[in-house]
Amino acid sequence: ETGVTQTPRHLVMGMTNKKSLKCEQHLGHNAMYWYKQSAKKPLELMFVYNFKEQTENNSVPSRFSPECPNSSHLFLHLHTLQPEDSALYLCASSPEGARPTDTQYFGPGTRLTVL
Amino acid sequence: KQEVTQIPAALSVPEGENLVLNCSFTDSAIYNLQWFRQDPGKGLTSLLLIQSSQREQTSGRLNASLDKSSGRSTLYIAASQPGDSATYLCAVRENNNAGNMLTFGGGTRLMVKP
Numbered sequence: 491e492t493g494v495t496q497t498p499r500h501l502v503m504g505m506t507n508k509k510s511l512k513c514e515q516h517l518g519h520n521a522m523y524w525y526k527q528s529a530k531k532p533l534e535l536m537f538v539y540n541f542k543e544q545t546e547n548n549s550v551p552s553r554f555s556p557e558c559p560n561s562s563h564l565f566l567h568l569h570t571l572q573p574e575d576s577a578l579y580l581c582a583s584s585p586e587g588a589r590p591t592d593t594q595y596f597g598p599g600t601r602l603t604v605l
Numbered sequence: 606k607q608e609v610t611q612i613p614a615a616l617s618v619p620e621g622e623n624l625v626l627n628c629s630f631t632d633s634a635i636y637n638l639q640w641f642r643q644d645p646g647k648g649l650t651s652l653l654l655i656q657s658s659q660r661e662q663t664s665g666r667l668n669a670s671l672d673k674s675s676g677r678s679t680l681y682i683a684a685s686q687p688g689d690s691a692t693y694l695c696a697v698r699e700n701n702n703a704g705n706m707l708t709f710g711g712g713t714r715l716m717v718k719p
Contacts, residue, residue: 494648521705532609533694533709546706580648590636590698590705591656596648 493517494597496581502603503571511566511600513581521587522564523594524556528577539564540587571604578602607632611695611710618685619718626680626713628695633676636698640669640680643692643712652693653680657700685717 494515503509515522524536538546539558553575555567564581578599584592608631618624628638637656641649653662653669655678661670668681682689692714696707 499646532711533696533707535706535708538706582649584705587705590700592705593639593651593654594705594707596641596650598646598648 494581494583494595496579496597496600498600499598500601500603502605503568504605505571505573507571508567508569510568511579511581511602513564513566513597515562515564515581515583515595515597517583517595519583519585519595520561521584521592522558522561523582523584523587524564524566525580525582526577527580527599528574533580536566538587545587568602571602573604576602576604607635607697607699607708609695609697609708609710611693611713613713614711615714615716617716617718620685620687622685622717623681623683624685624715626682626693626695626715628678628680628710630676630678630697630708632699633673634700635673636700638669638671638678638695638697639707640667640678641694641696643694649694682715685715687717687719690715690717 521540527533536550537556557565580599581597582594584594612627639654640652655671666683671678692712694712695710
């Protein structure tokens with residue numbers, strides 16, 4: 491499989507549940523990103539990992555916990571979410587996180603609904 | 606803080622029309638600007654990337670221009686087709702050693718009717 495894949499594609503969870511989103515890239519990239527796209531706001535950067543190290547946390551609440559075990563995999567662990575966290579969560583990768591000339595390649599996203 | 610605005614939010618045109626999508630940004634100190642296309646359930650696809658030193662980029666029927674001093678970019682789509690129907694997103698990278706971080710606009714949802 492090529493490109494950036496995300497699982498699951500759709501997720502419905504209650505506010506007390508714990509779930510995880512998974513992203514995998516098959517492009518040999520070293521930087522990975524989590525974005526949130528909600529209905530009423532532009533796409534927002536959440537986290538950046540470069541060579542497995544977190545280099546950016548855009549003031550994201552602690553109920554979102556990212557994990558990057560290697561350069562190919564990125565997880566977003568979710569716990570005690572709120573209904574306003576319902577959104578499309580997009581993962582992206584790029585060759586290197588510190589290079590502004592690199593294009594980011596996006597996955598299809600996980601549509602999350604919090605009840 | 607950089608803010609990116611896209612106008613119009615939605616656009617419906619008949620097939621064959623030429624059209625222009627607009628993007629504006631508040632801080633002109635950008636490294637580059639990128640246009641993406643988003644199809645339902647398929648994530649984002651990069652269309653064109655314009656460096657801050659460039660005025661325009663072309664790819665097939667698409668032409669993107671950049672006026673950095675006025676904080677504006679336009680995406681011109683020639684001879685529109687139903688397959689062009691999608692949401693078009695504009696994003697800027699700032700020139701502040703922040704690396705590869707994008708600030709997105711809210712997008713323009715385009716519908717091209719046969």
